[in-house]
Amino acid sequence: MIYNVIENDMEILNEIDKILEEAGSLLNSAKSRNELDDRFRAVSGKKGRLSAILHNIGSYSAEEKKIIGSKSNEVKNKIEAVYKNKKNEIEAIERQNFLDKYKIDLTIPGDYMERPHKHPITAVLEEAVDFFSSMGFEIAEGPEIETTYYNFDALNIPANHPARDVWDTFYLLNGLVPRTHTSSVQVRTLEKKSPPFRIIAPGRCYRYEAVDATHLFMFNQMEGLFVDKNVRLTDLKGILEETVKHLLGAKKTRFRPAFYPFVEPGLDLDIECVFCGGRGCGVCKNTGWIEVIPCGMVHPNVFKYAGIDPLKFRGFAFGMGFDRIVMLKYNINDLRLLYQGELDILNQF
Numbered sequence: 001m002i003y004n005v006i007e008n009d010m011e012i013l014n015e016i017d018k019i020l021e022e023a024g025s026l027l028n029s030a031k032s033r034n035e036l037d038d039r040f041r042a043v044s045g046k047k048g049r050l051s052a053i054l055h056n057i058g059s060y061s062a063e064e065k066k067i068i069g070s071k072s073n074e075v076k077n078k079i080e081a082v083y084k085n086k087k088n089e090i091e092a093i094e095r096q097n098f099l100d101k102y103k104i105d106l107t108i109p110g111d112y113m114e115r116p117h118k119h120p121i122t123a124v125l126e127e128a129v130d131f132f133s134s135m136g137f138e139i140a141e142g143p144e145i146e147t148t149y150y151n152f153d154a155l156n157i158p159a160n161h162p163a164r165d166v167w168d169t170f171y172l173l174n175g176l177v178p179r180t181h182t183s184s185v186q187v188r189t190l191e192k193k194s195p196p197f198r199i200i201a202p203g204r205c206y207r208y209e210a211v212d213a214t215h216l217f218m219f220n221q222m223e224g225l226f227v228d229k230n231v232r233l234t235d236l237k238g239i240l241e242e243t244v245k246h247l248l249g250a251k252k253t254r255f256r257p258a259f260y261p262f263v264e265p266g267l268d269l270d271i272e273c274v275f276c277g278g279r280g281c282g283v284c285k286n287t288g289w290i291e292v293i294p295c296g297m298v299h300p301n302v303f304k305y306a307g308i309d310p311l312k313f314r315g316f317a318f319g320m321g322f323d324r325i326v327m328l329k330y331n332i333n334d335l336r337l338l339y340q341g342e343l344d345i346l347n348q349f
Protein backbone atom coordinates (compact mmCIF):
# COMPACT_ATOMS: atom_id res chain seq x y z
CA MET A 1 0.00 0.00 0.00
CA ILE A 2 1.48 3.29 -1.06
CA TYR A 3 -0.28 5.24 1.68
CA ASN A 4 1.21 3.25 4.50
CA VAL A 5 3.75 5.88 5.61
CA ILE A 6 1.29 8.67 5.75
CA GLU A 7 -1.43 6.47 7.18
CA ASN A 8 0.57 5.57 10.22
CA ASP A 9 0.92 9.24 10.97
CA MET A 10 -2.71 10.11 10.62
CA GLU A 11 -4.53 10.26 13.93
CA ILE A 12 -7.83 10.63 12.09
CA LEU A 13 -7.56 7.16 10.55
CA ASN A 14 -7.44 5.64 14.01
CA GLU A 15 -10.52 7.57 14.87
CA ILE A 16 -12.28 6.15 11.80
CA ASP A 17 -11.30 2.65 12.88
CA LYS A 18 -12.64 3.41 16.30
CA ILE A 19 -15.93 4.50 14.77
CA LEU A 20 -16.18 1.14 13.03
CA GLU A 21 -15.41 -0.74 16.21
CA GLU A 22 -17.94 1.18 18.26
CA ALA A 23 -20.61 1.04 15.57
CA GLY A 24 -20.09 -2.73 15.31
CA SER A 25 -20.66 -3.36 18.99
CA LEU A 26 -23.53 -0.87 19.10
CA LEU A 27 -25.37 -2.53 16.20
CA ASN A 28 -24.61 -6.06 17.31
CA SER A 29 -26.09 -5.44 20.74
CA ALA A 30 -29.45 -4.23 19.32
CA LYS A 31 -32.35 -6.33 20.50
CA SER A 32 -35.03 -5.48 17.91
CA ARG A 33 -35.48 -4.24 14.39
CA ASN A 34 -36.48 -0.77 15.61
CA GLU A 35 -33.56 -0.48 17.94
CA LEU A 36 -31.19 -1.65 15.20
CA ASP A 37 -32.58 0.83 12.66
CA ASP A 38 -32.36 3.72 15.14
CA ARG A 39 -28.76 2.91 15.96
CA PHE A 40 -27.80 2.49 12.32
CA ARG A 41 -29.25 5.89 11.47
CA ALA A 42 -27.36 7.49 14.36
CA VAL A 43 -24.07 5.96 13.24
CA SER A 44 -24.20 6.32 9.47
CA GLY A 45 -26.65 9.18 8.98
CA LYS A 46 -25.82 12.84 8.29
CA LYS A 47 -25.45 13.52 11.99
CA GLY A 48 -23.10 10.58 12.53
CA ARG A 49 -19.42 10.92 13.37
CA LEU A 50 -18.29 9.63 9.99
CA SER A 51 -20.22 12.36 8.20
CA ALA A 52 -18.74 14.93 10.52
CA ILE A 53 -15.20 13.80 9.59
CA LEU A 54 -15.91 14.02 5.88
CA HIS A 55 -17.53 17.35 6.43
CA ASN A 56 -14.36 18.79 7.94
CA ILE A 57 -11.95 17.22 5.46
CA GLY A 58 -11.00 20.63 3.99
CA SER A 59 -7.95 21.15 6.23
CA TYR A 60 -6.15 18.10 4.85
CA SER A 61 -3.87 17.83 1.83
CA ALA A 62 -5.15 16.32 -1.40
CA GLU A 63 -3.18 13.15 -0.73
CA GLU A 64 -4.60 12.91 2.76
CA LYS A 65 -8.10 13.65 1.56
CA LYS A 66 -7.87 10.67 -0.76
CA ILE A 67 -6.79 8.38 2.04
CA ILE A 68 -9.39 9.66 4.49
CA GLY A 69 -12.12 9.45 1.85
CA SER A 70 -11.32 5.91 0.85
CA LYS A 71 -10.95 4.83 4.47
CA SER A 72 -14.28 6.42 5.36
CA ASN A 73 -15.96 4.65 2.46
CA GLU A 74 -14.47 1.36 3.46
CA VAL A 75 -15.71 1.79 7.03
CA LYS A 76 -19.09 2.96 5.85
CA ASN A 77 -19.46 -0.22 3.80
CA LYS A 78 -18.33 -2.35 6.70
CA ILE A 79 -20.87 -0.71 9.02
CA GLU A 80 -23.54 -1.33 6.44
CA ALA A 81 -22.52 -4.98 6.21
CA VAL A 82 -22.75 -5.31 10.00
CA TYR A 83 -26.14 -3.71 9.91
CA LYS A 84 -27.42 -6.12 7.22
CA ASN A 85 -26.08 -9.17 9.01
CA LYS A 86 -27.63 -8.10 12.26
CA LYS A 87 -30.89 -7.29 10.52
CA ASN A 88 -31.07 -10.79 9.03
CA GLU A 89 -30.26 -12.29 12.37
CA ILE A 90 -33.01 -10.33 14.19
CA GLU A 91 -35.56 -11.11 11.49
CA ALA A 92 -34.79 -14.80 11.68
CA ILE A 93 -35.27 -14.72 15.45
CA GLU A 94 -38.52 -12.77 15.15
CA ARG A 95 -39.82 -15.20 12.52
CA GLN A 96 -38.97 -18.15 14.72
CA ASN A 97 -40.67 -16.50 17.71
CA PHE A 98 -43.79 -15.99 15.62
CA LEU A 99 -43.81 -19.60 14.46
CA ASP A 100 -43.28 -20.83 18.00
CA LYS A 101 -46.14 -18.68 19.21
CA TYR A 102 -48.60 -19.72 16.49
CA LYS A 103 -47.38 -23.21 16.02
CA ILE A 104 -49.30 -25.19 13.40
CA ASP A 105 -48.94 -28.93 13.50
CA LEU A 106 -50.32 -30.27 10.25
CA THR A 107 -50.09 -33.84 11.48
CA ILE A 108 -52.73 -33.38 14.20
CA PRO A 109 -56.05 -34.95 13.10
CA GLY A 110 -58.82 -32.35 12.50
CA ASP A 111 -61.70 -31.73 14.89
CA TYR A 112 -64.71 -33.89 14.13
CA MET A 113 -67.64 -31.72 13.11
CA GLU A 114 -71.05 -33.21 13.41
CA ARG A 115 -73.10 -32.75 10.28
CA PRO A 116 -76.17 -30.66 10.98
CA HIS A 117 -79.54 -32.04 9.98
CA LYS A 118 -83.05 -30.75 9.66
CA HIS A 119 -85.71 -30.92 12.33
CA PRO A 120 -87.90 -33.99 11.70
CA ILE A 121 -90.96 -31.81 11.00
CA THR A 122 -89.04 -29.80 8.40
CA ALA A 123 -87.54 -32.92 6.85
CA VAL A 124 -90.91 -34.70 6.45
CA LEU A 125 -92.58 -31.48 5.31
CA GLU A 126 -90.01 -31.10 2.54
CA GLU A 127 -90.50 -34.73 1.58
CA ALA A 128 -94.26 -34.18 1.37
CA VAL A 129 -93.85 -30.97 -0.64
CA ASP A 130 -91.59 -32.83 -3.10
CA PHE A 131 -94.11 -35.62 -3.37
CA PHE A 132 -97.07 -33.34 -4.07
CA SER A 133 -95.00 -31.19 -6.44
CA SER A 134 -94.33 -34.31 -8.49
CA MET A 135 -98.12 -34.60 -8.91
CA GLY A 136 -98.50 -31.02 -10.06
CA PHE A 137 -99.44 -29.39 -6.75
CA GLU A 138 -98.21 -25.85 -6.08
CA ILE A 139 -97.55 -24.32 -2.67
CA ALA A 140 -100.05 -21.70 -1.47
CA GLU A 141 -99.72 -19.49 1.58
CA GLY A 142 -102.02 -17.54 3.83
CA PRO A 143 -101.73 -15.44 7.00
CA GLU A 144 -101.53 -17.14 10.38
CA ILE A 145 -103.79 -14.46 11.89
CA GLU A 146 -107.09 -14.69 10.05
CA THR A 147 -110.47 -13.06 9.90
CA THR A 148 -113.36 -15.22 11.09
CA TYR A 149 -114.68 -14.96 7.55
CA TYR A 150 -111.77 -16.90 6.06
CA ASN A 151 -111.39 -19.19 9.06
CA PHE A 152 -115.11 -20.05 9.39
CA ASP A 153 -117.84 -18.31 7.35
CA ALA A 154 -116.44 -18.94 3.89
CA LEU A 155 -115.81 -22.56 4.87
CA ASN A 156 -119.53 -23.06 5.39
CA ILE A 157 -119.32 -22.56 9.16
CA PRO A 158 -121.54 -19.53 9.86
CA ALA A 159 -121.46 -17.73 13.22
CA ASN A 160 -124.53 -19.44 14.62
CA HIS A 161 -123.54 -22.92 13.44
CA PRO A 162 -122.84 -25.39 16.27
CA ALA A 163 -119.88 -26.77 14.29
CA ARG A 164 -117.95 -23.62 15.11
CA ASP A 165 -117.60 -24.81 18.69
CA VAL A 166 -115.62 -27.84 17.54
CA TRP A 167 -112.60 -25.64 16.81
CA ASP A 168 -111.19 -24.51 20.14
CA THR A 169 -110.42 -21.04 18.93
CA PHE A 170 -108.30 -18.28 20.40
CA TYR A 171 -110.07 -14.98 19.77
CA LEU A 172 -107.96 -11.83 19.67
CA LEU A 173 -109.27 -8.58 21.11
CA ASN A 174 -109.51 -7.08 17.62
CA GLY A 175 -111.83 -9.88 16.49
CA LEU A 176 -109.22 -11.74 14.44
CA VAL A 177 -108.24 -15.33 15.15
CA PRO A 178 -104.97 -17.25 14.97
CA ARG A 179 -106.13 -19.67 12.28
CA THR A 180 -107.43 -22.96 13.67
CA HIS A 181 -106.64 -24.82 10.45
CA THR A 182 -104.93 -24.24 7.12
CA SER A 183 -108.33 -24.57 5.43
CA SER A 184 -108.51 -20.78 5.37
CA VAL A 185 -105.90 -20.91 2.59
CA GLN A 186 -108.42 -22.92 0.53
CA VAL A 187 -110.80 -19.97 0.50
CA ARG A 188 -108.07 -17.44 -0.28
CA THR A 189 -106.84 -19.61 -3.14
CA LEU A 190 -110.33 -20.16 -4.53
CA GLU A 191 -110.82 -16.39 -4.56
CA LYS A 192 -107.52 -15.65 -6.26
CA LYS A 193 -106.94 -18.49 -8.70
CA SER A 194 -109.21 -19.58 -11.46
CA PRO A 195 -109.61 -23.36 -11.79
CA PRO A 196 -108.26 -25.83 -12.65
CA PHE A 197 -105.52 -25.91 -9.98
CA ARG A 198 -103.90 -28.09 -7.36
CA ILE A 199 -102.39 -26.57 -4.24
CA ILE A 200 -100.96 -27.62 -0.93
CA ALA A 201 -100.71 -25.18 1.98
CA PRO A 202 -98.43 -26.20 4.82
CA GLY A 203 -98.34 -24.00 7.91
CA ARG A 204 -98.84 -23.45 11.62
CA CYS A 205 -102.28 -23.44 13.27
CA TYR A 206 -103.45 -22.63 16.77
CA ARG A 207 -106.10 -24.02 19.09
CA TYR A 208 -107.06 -23.51 22.68
CA GLU A 209 -105.99 -26.97 23.83
CA ALA A 210 -104.72 -28.34 27.11
CA VAL A 211 -101.19 -29.58 26.35
CA ASP A 212 -100.68 -33.34 26.56
CA ALA A 213 -98.92 -36.11 24.63
CA THR A 214 -101.14 -35.66 21.57
CA HIS A 215 -102.28 -32.03 21.82
CA LEU A 216 -100.49 -28.70 21.64
CA PHE A 217 -101.85 -25.17 21.30
CA MET A 218 -99.72 -24.80 18.16
CA PHE A 219 -99.33 -27.46 15.49
CA ASN A 220 -98.54 -27.94 11.81
CA GLN A 221 -101.08 -28.78 9.17
CA MET A 222 -100.89 -29.33 5.47
CA GLU A 223 -103.93 -28.43 3.47
CA GLY A 224 -104.57 -29.76 -0.01
CA LEU A 225 -107.04 -28.62 -2.64
CA PHE A 226 -107.61 -30.02 -6.11
CA VAL A 227 -110.16 -28.26 -8.33
CA ASP A 228 -111.02 -29.21 -11.89
CA LYS A 229 -114.02 -29.96 -14.06
CA ASN A 230 -114.25 -33.68 -13.46
CA VAL A 231 -112.61 -34.35 -10.12
CA ARG A 232 -114.09 -37.40 -8.44
CA LEU A 233 -113.92 -39.15 -5.11
CA THR A 234 -111.75 -41.81 -6.71
CA ASP A 235 -109.13 -39.15 -7.50
CA LEU A 236 -109.09 -38.19 -3.84
CA LYS A 237 -108.74 -41.83 -2.78
CA GLY A 238 -105.98 -42.56 -5.26
CA ILE A 239 -103.88 -39.54 -4.40
CA LEU A 240 -104.24 -39.82 -0.63
CA GLU A 241 -103.58 -43.55 -0.59
CA GLU A 242 -100.36 -42.90 -2.51
CA THR A 243 -99.52 -40.14 -0.05
CA VAL A 244 -99.68 -42.31 3.07
CA LYS A 245 -97.89 -45.09 1.23
CA HIS A 246 -95.10 -42.67 0.31
CA LEU A 247 -94.82 -40.81 3.61
CA LEU A 248 -95.60 -43.56 6.10
CA GLY A 249 -95.10 -46.77 4.19
CA ALA A 250 -98.75 -47.60 4.93
CA LYS A 251 -99.80 -50.96 3.50
CA LYS A 252 -103.47 -51.05 4.47
CA THR A 253 -105.79 -48.06 4.36
CA ARG A 254 -109.51 -47.45 4.74
CA PHE A 255 -111.89 -44.53 4.28
CA ARG A 256 -114.68 -43.82 6.75
CA PRO A 257 -117.50 -41.31 6.38
CA ALA A 258 -117.06 -38.23 8.57
CA PHE A 259 -118.61 -34.81 8.96
CA TYR A 260 -116.75 -31.60 8.18
CA PRO A 261 -118.83 -28.56 7.24
CA PHE A 262 -116.68 -27.62 4.23
CA VAL A 263 -116.84 -30.99 2.45
CA GLU A 264 -119.64 -33.20 1.18
CA PRO A 265 -119.21 -36.10 1.41
CA GLY A 266 -116.60 -35.96 4.18
CA LEU A 267 -114.17 -38.79 4.90
CA ASP A 268 -111.41 -39.86 7.22
CA LEU A 269 -108.48 -41.79 5.85
CA ASP A 270 -107.18 -44.37 8.34
CA ILE A 271 -104.03 -46.44 8.05
CA GLU A 272 -103.37 -49.73 9.73
CA CYS A 273 -101.74 -49.02 13.09
CA VAL A 274 -97.97 -48.76 12.56
CA PHE A 275 -97.34 -49.61 16.21
CA CYS A 276 -99.17 -52.94 16.47
CA GLY A 277 -99.61 -53.93 12.84
CA GLY A 278 -103.39 -53.93 13.22
CA ARG A 279 -103.58 -56.27 16.22
CA GLY A 280 -104.68 -53.46 18.53
CA CYS A 281 -102.71 -51.40 21.06
CA GLY A 282 -102.93 -48.37 23.31
CA VAL A 283 -102.11 -45.93 20.51
CA CYS A 284 -104.89 -47.13 18.18
CA LYS A 285 -107.23 -47.65 21.15
CA ASN A 286 -107.34 -51.33 20.23
CA THR A 287 -109.00 -50.65 16.88
CA GLY A 288 -105.96 -51.52 14.78
CA TRP A 289 -106.46 -48.28 12.79
CA ILE A 290 -105.10 -44.75 13.08
CA GLU A 291 -106.84 -41.76 11.58
CA VAL A 292 -104.40 -39.68 9.52
CA ILE A 293 -106.13 -37.51 6.92
CA PRO A 294 -109.55 -35.86 7.16
CA CYS A 295 -110.75 -35.16 3.62
CA GLY A 296 -113.71 -34.91 1.29
CA MET A 297 -115.26 -33.34 -1.79
CA VAL A 298 -115.42 -29.53 -1.61
CA HIS A 299 -118.86 -28.40 -0.42
CA PRO A 300 -120.81 -26.43 -3.08
CA ASN A 301 -121.31 -23.62 -0.56
CA VAL A 302 -117.55 -23.15 -0.27
CA PHE A 303 -117.35 -22.72 -4.06
CA LYS A 304 -120.26 -20.25 -3.93
CA TYR A 305 -118.59 -18.13 -1.25
CA ALA A 306 -115.52 -17.86 -3.49
CA GLY A 307 -117.59 -17.04 -6.57
CA ILE A 308 -116.99 -20.33 -8.39
CA ASP A 309 -119.88 -22.14 -10.04
CA PRO A 310 -120.27 -25.53 -8.27
CA LEU A 311 -122.06 -26.89 -11.32
CA LYS A 312 -119.01 -26.23 -13.49
CA PHE A 313 -116.21 -27.22 -11.11
CA ARG A 314 -115.65 -29.87 -8.50
CA GLY A 315 -112.81 -30.53 -6.19
CA PHE A 316 -111.48 -32.41 -3.23
CA ALA A 317 -109.71 -31.13 -0.15
CA PHE A 318 -107.75 -32.60 2.74
CA GLY A 319 -106.01 -31.37 5.85
CA MET A 320 -103.23 -33.45 7.33
CA GLY A 321 -102.18 -32.93 10.92
CA PHE A 322 -98.56 -32.79 9.99
CA ASP A 323 -97.03 -33.31 13.43
CA ARG A 324 -99.06 -36.50 13.66
CA ILE A 325 -97.61 -37.74 10.38
CA VAL A 326 -94.11 -37.10 11.76
CA MET A 327 -94.94 -38.92 15.02
CA LEU A 328 -96.21 -41.94 13.09
CA LYS A 329 -93.30 -41.94 10.69
CA TYR A 330 -90.69 -41.88 13.45
CA ASN A 331 -92.58 -43.79 16.12
CA ILE A 332 -92.66 -40.83 18.52
CA ASN A 333 -95.22 -41.27 21.26
CA ASP A 334 -95.27 -37.74 22.67
CA LEU A 335 -95.94 -34.72 20.47
CA ARG A 336 -94.23 -32.39 22.94
CA LEU A 337 -90.86 -34.03 22.21
CA LEU A 338 -90.90 -32.44 18.75
CA TYR A 339 -91.08 -28.93 20.17
CA GLN A 340 -88.83 -29.06 23.21
CA GLY A 341 -85.59 -28.59 21.33
CA GLU A 342 -84.12 -31.56 23.20
CA LEU A 343 -81.04 -32.50 21.17
CA ASP A 344 -80.86 -36.03 22.58
CA ILE A 345 -84.26 -36.61 20.98
CA LEU A 346 -83.80 -34.65 17.78
CA ASN A 347 -80.38 -36.07 16.95
CA GLN A 348 -81.90 -39.51 16.48
CA PHE A 349 -83.58 -38.49 13.25
Ligand SMILES: [Zn+2]
Pocket (backbone or CB within 6 Å): 273, 274, 275, 276, 277, 278, 279, 280, 281, 282, 283, 284, 285, 286, 288, 289
Ligand atom coordinates in the same frame (compact mmCIF):
# COMPACT_ATOMS: atom_id res chain seq x y z
ZN1 LIG B 1 -102.13 -50.14 17.36
